[in-house]
Amino acid sequence: MSVSRQTTQARQATQAEDKAGRRERILRAAVRQGLLDPESALLAAFVDLDGVDETVASLRAAFPASLQVLHAFAAKANCLVPVLEELRRGGMGCEVASAGELAQALEAGFDPADIVFDSPAKTRAELVRALSLGVTVNADSFEELERIDDILAARPSGSRIGVRVNPQVGGGTISAMSTATATSKFGVPLEDEGNRERLFQAYRDRPWLTWVHTHVGSQGCPLDLIAGGIAKAVAFAEEINTRLGRRQVTGIDIGGGLPVNFADDETTPGFDTYVDRLREHTPALFSGDYEIVTEFGRSVLAKNGFMAAYVEYTKTVGGRPIAITHAGAQVATRTVFAPDAWPLRIEAYDPGGNAKAGPPVAQDIAGPCCFAGDLLARDRTLPRLDTGDLVVVPDTGAYYFSTPFHYNSLPEPAVHGARVDADGKVTFRPLRPAQAAHPLAPALAAR
Numbered sequence: 001m002s003v004s005r006q007t008t009q010a011r012q013a014t015q016a017e018d019k020a021g022r023r024e025r026i027l028r029a030a031v032r033q034g035l036l037d038p039e040s041a042l043l044a045a046f047v048d049l050d051g052v053d054e055t056v057a058s059l060r061a062a063f064p065a066s067l068q069v070l071h072a073f074a075a076k077a078n079c080l081v082p083v084l085e086e087l088r089r090g091g092m093g094c095e096v097a098s099a100g101e102l103a104q105a106l107e108a109g110f111d112p113a114d115i116v117f118d119s120p121a122k123t124r125a126e127l128v129r130a131l132s133l134g135v136t137v138n139a140d141s142f143e144e145l146e147r148i149d150d151i152l153a154a155r156p157s158g159s160r161i162g163v164r165v166n167p168q169v170g171g172g173t174i175s176a177m178s179t180a181t182a183t184s185k186f187g188v189p190l191e192d193e194g195n196r197e198r199l200f201q202a203y204r205d206r207p208w209l210t211w212v213h214t215h216v217g218s219q220g221c222p223l224d225l226i227a228g229g230i231a232k233a234v235a236f237a238e239e240i241n242t243r244l245g246r247r248q249v250t251g252i253d254i255g256g257g258l259p260v261n262f263a264d265d266e267t268t269p270g271f272d273t274y275v276d277r278l279r280e281h282t283p284a285l286f287s288g289d290y291e292i293v294t295e296f297g298r299s300v301l302a303k304n305g306f307m308a309a310y311v312e313y314t315k316t317v318g319g320r321p322i323a324i325t326h327a328g329a330q331v332a333t334r335t336v337f338a339p340d341a342w343p344l345r346i347e348a349y350d351p352g353g354n355a356k357a358g359p360p361v362a363q364d365i366a367g368p369c370c371f372a373g374d375l376l377a378r379d380r381t382l383p384r385l386d387t388g389d390l391v392v393v394p395d396t397g398a399y400y401f402s403t404p405f406h407y408n409s410l411p412e413p414a415v416h417g418a419r420v421d422a423d424g425k426v427t428f429r430p431l432r433p434a435q436a437a438h439p440l441a442p443a444l445a446a447r
């Protein structure tokens, strides 16, 4: 093992300990300050803002400083405006995929030039708005390119415009997350009969088409698959420039999709590992000939957020203990509906927010929703949970509490941003207020 590898591993271990330590401090402070309360705040979510800073710094450090890189956070991973603001202050851009996300990015103060609009279903009105603002647009299809032609004929735009290509390198272990399969709905498939030529002509006829975009997939896609897909997109850009005899393509948007480790607090693979892999697959990306855009979502936020929920009741059914908590499908939709693809860790704490001790017992951790499958974990070994305890669900900073599911009219929980200073003091700031159970619920409760 090389010295630098050893240092990397040591650094990762320290960061993992720090992350777990901050989570416990944040939890205890939240209980003390009433942000978690067994009567009135049964479920709450937290974003570790120090962790976010660390992650953004590691992303920025992973790419050579000599290259022009815009790291556009994929807003769908956590679309809360104060979270987006935090990322903007950290130097990131923002990738959006709907009119709603575009509005959130603008509200968070992103310069339109730092916003990238990707969606396979952009309406004419959305395109007009994006192109008039100067937002970067990646066309998803030949039909969309024709729509852009019409819009630009009426009104020129300063937007950077690219085409999303599907390198068709295949999928990862979660099919719903794989976007570079032979028949994916995203982008222009590079390997379909006649497409390369048709795409080449599209670039030749449109000198304003200066970017190539790809996003190979998300969780479940191995790094080599992602890097291999990006390499094909870069090779295609090189082919266009060579055949045209001019450097028309000046930028490559390499998408996001770095998988996240949901098994413990280690951040593996890191962005540096990813960049090493990219260098092996596509040295041309690092030649300095191209500007780069990245679109990471999950890998920026997942490990920097967690949820905490009270156990309302416990029971034993068919011999197995079950803890009924207030976190279920409304905040962990993917895990509840696809538990094998999206397993989450669960930690057990006492009502004061101190880690529970005791012999491990296999138990189910259920949510509050009225359907039998509403389980955060099945047959999970943990110290036995009791009524009034807290369960913590780490690694949920992306695609969980930020995109709730309104089943059973369950309200969106509050989201608190937290910072822990050198003395261990925790400061909170609101990122999203708790939703009332019903617009009339506070008034009804007061009657």
Ligand SMILES: *Cc1c(COP(=O)(O)O)cnc(C)c1O
Binding pocket: 074, 076, 077, 095, 097, 118, 215, 217, 218, 219, 255, 256, 257, 258, 295, 296, 297, 298, 299
């Ligand atoms: C979802 C998505 C991303 C982000 O994916 P992560 O797995 O969260 O990093 C980036 N680009 C596009 C086009 C996406 O659809």
